[in-house]
Every structure is written in structure tokens, then in C-alpha cells.
Amino acid sequence: MSKPRVAIFDFAGCEGDQLQIVNLEEGVLDVLGQVEIVTWREAMKEQSDHYDIALVEGSITRKGDEERIKAIREKAKILVAIGACATIGGINCIKNFQDEKFVRRYVYGDKAHWYNTYAARPVSAVVPVDANVHGCPINREEFVQVLKALLQGKKPFIPDYPVCVDCKKAGNVCVLLKGQFCMGPVTRAGCGACCITEGAYCWGCRGLVDDPNMDAARELLGRFGISAGEALGQIRLYDGYGEEAR
Amino acid sequence: MGGDMNLAIIEKEGLHLFVAELLRRKNTVVGVKDQSAVSSIPGDSGFYTYAPINSPEELTLSFDVTLIPPKKYLLPAYEQLLTFNLSPGSIKADAPKEELIVFGVHPYDIIAINQMDKVFSTVPQDNHYLERRKRTTIIGVDPVKIAPRAFWSSMGADTVAGGFDLMLTDIGQCYVMEVGSKKGASLLKMAPKTREAAPAEVKERDKVRTEARKRCDANRLSFSYLELPSLLDGKEEHVIWEEKSHLCFSCGTCNLVCPTCYCFDVRDDVSIDLKKGSRYRTWDGCLLSDFAQVAGGGNFRGHRADRYRHRFYRKGQFIYRRFGDIACVGCGRCSAQCPSDIADPIAVFNRLKEGI
Numbered sequence: 001m002s003k004p005r006v007a008i009f010d011f012a013g014c015e016g017d018q019l020q021i022v023n024l025e026e027g028v029l030d031v032l033g034q035v036e037i038v039t040w041r042e043a044m045k046e047q048s049d050h051y052d053i054a055l056v057e058g059s060i061t062r063k064g065d066e067e068r069i070k071a072i073r074e075k076a077k078i079l080v081a082i083g084a085c086a087t088i089g090g091i092n093c094i095k096n097f098q099d100e101k102f103v104r105r106y107v108y109g110d111k112a113h114w115y116n117t118y119a120a121r122p123v124s125a126v127v128p129v130d131a132n133v134h135g136c137p138i139n140r141e142e143f144v145q146v147l148k149a150l151l152q153g154k155k156p157f158i159p160d161y162p163v164c165v166d167c168k169k170a171g172n173v174c175v176l177l178k179g180q181f182c183m184g185p186v187t188r189a190g191c192g193a194c195c196i197t198e199g200a201y202c203w204g205c206r207g208l209v210d211d212p213n214m215d216a217a218r219e220l221l222g223r224f225g226i227s228a229g230e231a232l233g234q235i236r237l238y239d240g241y242g243e244e245a246r
Numbered sequence: 247m248g249g250d251m252n253l254a255i256i257e258k259e260g261l262h263l264f265v266a267e268l269l270r271r272k273n274t275v276v277g278v279k280d281q282s283a284v285s286s287i288p289g290d291s292g293f294y295t296y297a298p299i300n301s302p303e304e305l306t307l308s309f310d311v312t313l314i315p316p317k318k319y320l321l322p323a324y325e326q327l328l329t330f331n332l333s334p335g336s337i338k339a340d341a342p343k344e345e346l347i348v349f350g351v352h353p354y355d356i357i358a359i360n361q362m363d364k365v366f367s368t369v370p371q372d373n374h375y376l377e378r379r380k381r382t383t384i385i386g387v388d389p390v391k392i393a394p395r396a397f398w399s400s401m402g403a404d405t406v407a408g409g410f411d412l413m414l415t416d417i418g419q420c421y422v423m424e425v426g427s428k429k430g431a432s433l434l435k436m437a438p439k440t441r442e443a444a445p446a447e448v449k450e451r452d453k454v455r456t457e458a459r460k461r462c463d464a465n466r467l468s469f470s471y472l473e474l475p476s477l478l479d480g481k482e483e484h485v486i487w488e489e490k491s492h493l494c495f496s497c498g499t500c501n502l503v504c505p506t507c508y509c510f511d512v513r514d515d516v517s518i519d520l521k522k523g524s525r526y527r528t529w530d531g532c533l534l535s536d537f538a539q540v541a542g543g544g545n546f547r548g549h550r551a552d553r554y555r556h557r558f559y560r561k562g563q564f565i566y567r568r569f570g571d572i573a574c575v576g577c578g579r580c581s582a583q584c585p586s587d588i589a590d591p592i593a594v595f596n597r598l599k600e601g602i
Contacts (some may be wrong), residue, residue, distance in 0.1 A: 030518045148518055157513065161534045164497035164585070169323040169529060171314055173281050173290045174499070176585050180289075185495040185585045199287040209496075211535060213550070216493040216586050 004151065007039035007051035009072055011058030011065050012092050012120060016137040017083035018042045018057055024140050031144070034151060053078045053150065059085040059092045061120045073127040078150055081123045082143065084136035084238050088207035091136070092120035093240030121241050131156045136205035136238060139191050159189040160210050163202050166193035175201045181224050183234060186212040207239045214244055251434065253443040254423045260439030261414075261421055265302035267436055268347060274298060276319065277305040277349040278312055296348065307350050307416065311393035311577055315355050315505035316348050320362065320378050326526045327374060327512070333521065342374060347383040354396075354403035354575035356386050356410050358505030361571045363409070365508060368569075383429055386413035388454065392461045395578030397592050399459045400467035403575040417450040462576075468596045471572050474562035481598055482555065490594065491554035493586035494533065500557060500580035500589040501531025506565070506573040509537075532556050558594055 008018060022028065022043060038048035054076035060066060073079055084090035095103045096119040104112040123129050131150065133143050149156035159165070163184035167174065170193050175182040183204035184196065195202055221231045235245045256264065268275055277299045281290040284297045294309040296316055328339045351359075363379060366372040386406070389396075398404055406413075411430035415422045422443050425431050434440060443451075469477070501507045511530040516523035530537060533553050538546035547553045565573035574591050581590035 034518050034520075144518065145515075148516055148520075151518075152516060152520060160536055162495055162497040164495070164499050165502065165529075165531070165534065168314065168499060168502035171295060171318070171323075172285070173287075173293045173313060174583055174585070177293070177583065178289050185497050197285075199285070199289070209535075211496070213493070213495050216495050219493055220585060 013058030089241030386410035398576035399462035401576035498531030
């Protein structure tokens with residue numbers, strides 16, 4: 001049986017998730033033993049239109065992106081969104097709450113008229129997505145887990161519980177107990193609570209769980225003296241395309 | 247010295263030397279440390295955690311409660327159960343081999359371990375747990391500092407009759423050390439500067455315990471905990487479940503920090519070449535939204551209130567009916583760590599008792 005052909009594509013994003021794949025180091029060789037990478041702009045010059053699995057990083061921010069992702073979707077048997085920009089829209093969506101013309105001028109200056117952008121959105125807003133590897137950046141181990149599940153023909157395990165679970169398993173002190181704010185109770189786990197383990201709080205980069213308790217979140221924020229506006233800002237940092245941020 | 251002392255006295259300096267001796271003999275000793283000494287995060291100071299110790303100075307015996315109970319050594323957060331090859335097909339079970347001394351376990355946590363022993367030795371018995379349990383030495387210690395949310399004095403968990411190898415009580419100048427097993431008796435022989443406890447010292451231990459129990463009574467169940475199974479009868483439709491669970495994040499914190507919660511999920515991890523793999527288990531919790539989800543997507547407890555109620559019934563009634571134990575020991579970890587502060591069993595049970 002020939003190896004599954006994999007193509008890696010990028011849209012609006014920092015390419016940090018592709019960098020995470022490169023950062024697998026010797027793990028990349030294990031992956032390459034099982035799949036054939038036929039397109040990957042960041043790491044090779046060859047490219048091909050024949051692939052089974054498309055890994056897509058970045059959000060969709062232009063009409064042209066839409067045509068391109070639709071063409072990829074048609075060719076790929078399996079399409080996987082990797083990284084917050086692709087899975088939930090990510091930080092690109094911050095601009096969705098600002099004046100479009102101002103944002104374009106701010107970024108592109110007097111060449112703003114060359115770029116016809118629109119509100120940023122996740123890949124799933126344009127084409128069906130088979131699996132999401134969440135995070136900003138993605139967790140390398142989780143990426144490999146998802147890839148392995150796909151190679152086995154299994155549905156990848158993507159947690160639908162809050163970061164608190166990972167945090168307890170890691171043995172961390174709850175950030176809230178220390179009187180600090182944290183997005184953990186409404187944010188999808190799978191990251192191993194890496195930020196809290198390192199002494200920070202959860203910023204919510206993996207997006208909200210499927211059924212976040214926003215009433216409880218508002219109540220909690222109130223206890224920390226955080227206004228609804230500030231809370232909304234925190235959600236919009238990564239999940240601006242999501243229902244709760246609008 | 248020596249003999250068959252059941253209640254011994256060990257000087258504080260002697261205890262120090264005892265721990266040093268255990269370490270010198272290459273025992274793996276875990277004890278309670280300030281969390282900041284483990285995490286290196288300054289803000290973590292004032293919270294306690296079980297971690298390996300390398301010297302007697304690292305050990306704290308005057309802690310109030312640890313963030314995570316000692317169950318993490320008997321039922322680790324992640325535990326590999328077996329490895330397998332896919333072609334040719336073969337399976338090899340993992341056998342825990344590590345010997346461990348847990349130095350400083352409060353009575354309520356020992357009671358919780360005793361409950362787990364019962365659960366995991368019931369057919370089908372859990373060999374991984376039982377093997378770890380067999381290889382774990384438990385040195386108990388009576389609490390001197392009371393956690394702000396603790397209520398173990400209401401749960402019959404202020405003292406424990408068995409389940410420990412040694413049990414220490416700080417009576418001021420020295421510790422009373424009770425022997426709870428043969429293993430404990432041979433350990434005691436290793437301890438320097440011990441002697442048999444005098445009746446006055448045993449009395450002093452009772453005083454220390456009574457005093458601690460009184461302070462713990464600041465949070466109290468308004469009735470005997472033995473009434474819980476009957477109290478919960480017919481309360482399934484009580485408004486409290488909807489009311490309280492309105493603020494439930496379904497984050498499972500109450501389960502994961504509970505010393506009597508033992509549920510786990512089993513998953514397989516296959517190597518990238520799909521030739522071999524391992525099966526592991528990891529902590530699960532009945533408050534998590536997918537806990538009771540089954541193939542096809544159906545969920546027996548799809549609503550927050552159902553999951554929230556389930557936990558209290560499990561603590562107060564279900565485990566009692568199956569194993570004869572009330573599955574809450576009053577450690578107060580769930581009360582203290584729930585992000586919305588809705589998990590406190592005292593608040594819920596007392597209100598059900600009031601009937602409003």
C-alpha cells in the first residue's frame with residue numbers, strides 16, 4: 001500500500017504551527033516514514049496537486065482565500081485545520097471588531113487599496129473540516145496523536161472539557177485560588193495546561209468548549225472585578241469569530 | 247527501646263534522623279512540600295503538595311491539606327496498563343514495581359485510601375492499583391492546622407483505626423507514633439531515639455486530637471453523616487440541583503481533587519508505524535459533559551444539573567449502598583477548589599436537611 005500523500009497549506013497566520021511540526025525534530029522522520037509530504041511551502045520546494053490529507057494553517061481573510069481553500073477541499077479526502085487561526089479564527093479576528101478601512105491602512109499603508117480583505121474566519125466557516133488541532137501554537141504531541149488517529153481511520157480524540165482537567169492532572173495551583181483571572185474553566189483542554197504550569201494564566205487560545213457556561217464565567221469575572229467588556233476582549237483575543245464574542 | 251511497642255514516642259530530632267535513615271537506605275519517600283518549592287512559581291506559596299523529598303528538611307508535617315490527595319500515587323493521573331504488538335499480536339501487562347513511602351497522610355485521606363482498597367479489590371479486582379497499594383507504605387500524621395474549608399470532624403474522619411503503617415501525632419516536644427502494621431513495626435525499629443509512650447503522653451494525644459476536632463467543627467454538617475443515605479432518598483427533584491449547577495463549569499475539579507473519586511478513562515496510544523502501542527488510563531470525572539456519553543452520541547447525563555446531582559448521590563448514597571461507606575471524608579478540597587464555589591458538600595447537605 002502506498003503511503004498517504006499529505007499537503008500542508010498556509011493562509012493568514014504566523015506559520016508558527018508549521019514551525020511546531022518542524023520542531024518535532026526526529027519525530028518528523030517518524031511521520032515521514034508513514035506519509036509522503038508532497039506540498040509544504042515552508043519546508044520544501046516541490047509541490048503537487050495530488051494529496052489525500054490537507055493540513056491547513058491560518059484563517060480565511062480574503063475572497064481569494066475562499067477559492068483556494070475550496071479547491072484544496074475538493075482535492076483532499078481529509079482536511080485538518082491546525083492552529084487557532086484555522087480552527088477558531090484566532091487573533092486575526094480582532095480586526096473584525098475594528099473599522100475595515102482603518103485596519104487595512106494601518107497594516108498596508110498607502111498600498112491598502114491593493115489588498116481586498118474581509119472579516120477573518122476559521123476554515124470551517126468556508127468548507128467542512130474533518131479534524132481540528134487547536135492551540136496557538138498547536139501542541140506537537142496532540143498533532144501527532146491526530147495524525148495517527150487519521151492513519152488508523154479513527155476519529156481523533158479532541159477533548160471537550162475545560163483546561164481545569166489538564167491543570168489538576170498537572171498538579172497546578174488553580175490560578176483563581178491565587179486571586180487571578182483565568183480563561184481555563186471555559187477553554188477547551190488538550191494543551192496539558194502548559195501556560196498555567198509555567199506560572200501564567202489561560203488566555204483561551206484553544207477556543208471555548210462546546211457548551212461553555214458563560215453565566216458562570218460572568219459571575220466569576222465579577223468576583224475578580226473584571227467588567228463584561230474586558231471579558232469580551234479576552235474572548236475576542238482568540239475566539240472573535242465564535243458566538244460568545246459577538 | 248525495641249520490643250512490641252504499639253504506641254511509641256519519638257523525639258522531634260529522632261524523627262528527623264528517622265527520615266534521613268529511610269532516605270539513606272535508598273527508599274523513595276514522598277512527603278508534603280510547599281507548592282512553590284515544587285513549581286518554582288512564587289505565587290504558589292502557601293499551598294501544599296505531595297512530592298519526592300531528598301532530605302528531612304524538605305518535609306512538612308504541619309500542613310492543612312494538599313491540593314491533590316495522595317491517591318495520585320495509587321491511581322496516577324496517567325498510568326500505562328499494558329503494551330501490545332499488532333503483528334504478530336501480543337499483549338504484555340505492565341506491573342508497577344516502585345516501592346514508595348508516603349510520609350504524612352491525614353486520617354481523612356487514609357480513610358479515603360481504605361475505601362479505594364475496598365473498591366479496587368472487589369471483583370473484578372484491579373491489579374495495577376492493588377500492586378501499587380502493596381508497595382506503598384503509609385505514614386499518617388494527625389492534622390495540627392485545619393484547612394479553612396475542612397469538615398472531616400463531621401464525617402467521622404478525625405481519626406482512623408487502620409490503613410496506615412505508622413501514625414504520628416505531634417504532642418509538643420515529641421511525636422506519639424502508633425504502629426498500624428507489621429511493616430510499621432519493622433520501620434519503627436529503624437527509628438532512633440524511640441521509647442514506649444507513657445499513659446500521660448497517650449492522654450496528651452487524645453487532647454491534641456480533641457482540640458483539632460473542635461477547630462474543624464467550624465464547618466459542620468448539621469446532622470450525623472450516617473443519615474446521608476436516607477436524607478438523599480426522594481430528593482432527586484429538589485430545586486437545589488438546578489439552582490447550584492447553574493454556575494457549574496463542568497470542569498471536573500471537584501472529582502479530580504477528591505480522595506474518594508476513582509473514575510478513569512482508558513485509551514490506546516498506537517505508534518506512528520501502527521505496529522505497536524500501549525493502553526493507559528487517566529483520571530475522569532462524572533462532572534465532565536462527556537462522562538456518560540455512549541456510542542452513537544447518546545448521553546445519560548447530558549445536563550449540568552444531572553451531573554451535579556449525581557456526584558452528591560454518589561458521595562452520600564450510591565457508594566454506601568454498594569460498599570457500605572459514605573464517600574465523602576470532609577477534606578474540603580472540592581469546596582476550596584471549585585471555581586464557582588458550588589461544590590461544598592456541607593452547604594448542599596445541610597440545606598437538604600433543612601428541607602428548603
